[in-house]
Amino acid sequence: MDIPRIQHLIDLLARSPIDELEIEESGWKIRLTRGTGSAAMTSPVTQLTPSETTPRKATDTAAVPQPVEQVIPSPTYGVFHISSSPGTPAYVKIGDVVEAGQQVGLVEAMKVFNAVKAPQSGRITEILVEDGAEVEAGTPLFRLA
Structure with a gap:
């Protein structure tokens, strides 16, 4: 992996809504994280011995399905609102079940x-931003399971 390639990856991360990028290529592994002001480059990837990579038998661990969680991001830069106006009930609260396309909040930008909206049906498990907080496009607002 060469310096121009790394600089290109940094530029891509800066222009995208993702917060972290990890790439493994030609025995090198690089992780870029937004907001820390630094990028970490590690040494070549260590090869694991067969005993370390041998999968366990199904009887060793119980297969417990993990719920798939999705984050509902801010559509744009602005101020996040959990309700249509001060003093009115919130669109949603933790534990509410929502349908795909249901409105769960507002982002105000220049009086617009x-x-x-929820991208899929599910249950609101966490509200990640306080009412009235300034957010950027792509900022996670809710966790949906």
Whole structure:
């Protein structure tokens, strides 16, 4: 992996809504994280011995399905609102079941209100941003399971 390639990856991360990028290539592994001001490059990947890579038997561990969680991101830069106006009930609260396309909040930018909608049906498990907080496009607002 050469310096121009790494610089290109940094530029891509800066322009995208993702917060972290990890790439493994030609025995090198690089992880770039937004907001820390640094990129970490590690030494060549260590090869694992067969005993370390041998999968366990199914009887060793119980297969417990993990719920798939999704983050509902901000559609744009602005101020996040959990309700349509101060003093009115919130669109959603933790534990609410929502349908795909249901409005769960608002982002206000220059007196224009942009609806925040659930991308899929599920249950609100966490509200990640406080009402009235300034957010950027792509900022995670809710966790949906």
